[in-house]
Amino acid sequence: MRSRRDFIKKTALIAAGMASAPALLRAGAPPPVLGHNHKRYQLNRAWGKQDFSRYPVNDCHEMVLDKKGRIFLLTNETRNNILIYDRSGKILDSWGHEYPGAHGLSIFEENGTEFLFICDTERRQVFKTTLDGRVLLTLDYPKEAGIYAKKEDFTPTETAIAPNGDIYIADGYGKDYILQFNAKGEFIRYFGGKGSAAQHLNNAHGICVDHRSPAGPTLIVSSRQQHCFKRYSMEGVFLGEIPVPGAWVCRPVIRGEYLYAAVLQSHSNAWQQSGFVTILDKNDRVVSNVGGSTPAYHEGRAQEMYQTVRAFQYPHDVCVDADENLYVCQWNSGKVYPYQLSPV
């Protein structure tokens, strides 16, 4: 009975992909401008398009930018789990056949060298690799934490790496714990988890380290089913909530003074390809919804957000380059390649 109830929720995902997007085309229309305030963009849906027979993709889950400005795309297509794009949308390289559940991708620089962290939701493991795919470290669920009975309870969706190299894993499709390991992969502690108290999480889908405050870094975790982010100290002490009502927020991505996040879908129009991209300023206020409703606060409270323009279907991650261009990749959206949005 319990498993069947869970299935009711989970299979909502499956029906979602079946409705087809309207694809009416008209010649000569100017590209629309999406977004609000000083975060407005022009959409280029052709940017990342490739020959599917050569560089196939399935769900395009996440992207990161390396020091050289190359964009790494992670897909759960095992013919090439990683596609490496240049800024013009050309593929420079590809690798990876062993990540059927490729979901989370983070990049971290350690003594001048960059490394990737891949979360695989099917293998239920986290891998640290070189930029060309050599595996350096594999993390399994921490038995010693005493919170997991078996491997199947653990479904890591994202990692964030602290300045000291500590690895934080979000068990976003498992038990919603945040698991902290040191750089060598030794378990330190856990926090978050499912529950109804303020510090608990529901679908801890993404995590990042927020370096914007002079007071030092903190962690921001998405609690997607609760339509909010939650902030914790690096030791896991709950510090507060950042509400984004109506928005199924994927991982937070911080670039400059802003927090960007792909919104998988609008709660008001769930499983109808109703995603957009949200942008918050350093005071945790929504300043722009790219493809979404005008941000509004009433007596200090954020108002419900939702899709207004069908620019995206189910956006899953956003990546920001040095020129403030956005790259958006999508889950379950007809195997589309990432889109580019250039600032106006």
Next chain:
Amino acid sequence: MKRCLTLILCLCLIGRTSAQDTLQLAPPLLRYPSAFFAGSTTVAMEFAMPGAVIRYTTNGETPDAQDPIYQKPLKIRGKSTLIKARSFAEGYLPSESVEVLLLKKGIAPERIHCTPPVAPYTALGARSLNDTLGGMMDFEKNTWLGFNQDSVVIDIYLKKEIIPNMLLLNVLQKEGSWIFLPEKIQLDAWNEDLQRFMPMAQRVFVPGLEPSADRCLPVLLSNIPKRKTRHLRLRIYPLRSMPQWHPGKGRAAWFFTDEVLIYP
């Protein structure tokens, strides 16, 4: 069929040569306390996009560029009303139409009994079936009764003998969540003289060859024989075997309902 394909191909080619494709708007949000109402109710609409408007109809037609622009919440009084709305903006394709059917409360029964719903989809039990609350798509909202039994019986005891003219059972179709229309809904009425139930109406549903869009469906049981009764019985048979295209194929589906409306 072939001509249709050729046409689609041509449209694709035209599209490919254009600089950018025109984007479609998302539909507006409709806000209302419940899909059911006693005396009157209110529907608010929302679409926060500069330059965009919402156009709506109450006559069942799909709104077009000539229909009224939404200005303030609509007051609905007296009769069941279908409201349709779409977003429009210069430079964008209008949205798909969204709609809500607001259903007027029927006669209040003395009491309702039903097969126990399955936790956590129990709402307030049988009482929820005539409380004018619900009709929302979110089945985790606590207005829906969920069942996965082989059959569900709803007994409606009326305050006095009437000749029922029509009965509506509001059901949920959300196939991705294993919630299907039932195989059959049978309405019977107790005949005091004969001391037995008499068949009144029946609706049969066959699952589609492909997934259906999620919706609330008020199943209408009408054309019923003119017979006096104080006790109506609905017998509902949930779908026993989900279709081949479904991830739960071959297994039993759930049945969800949240309101019964009886009109004399």
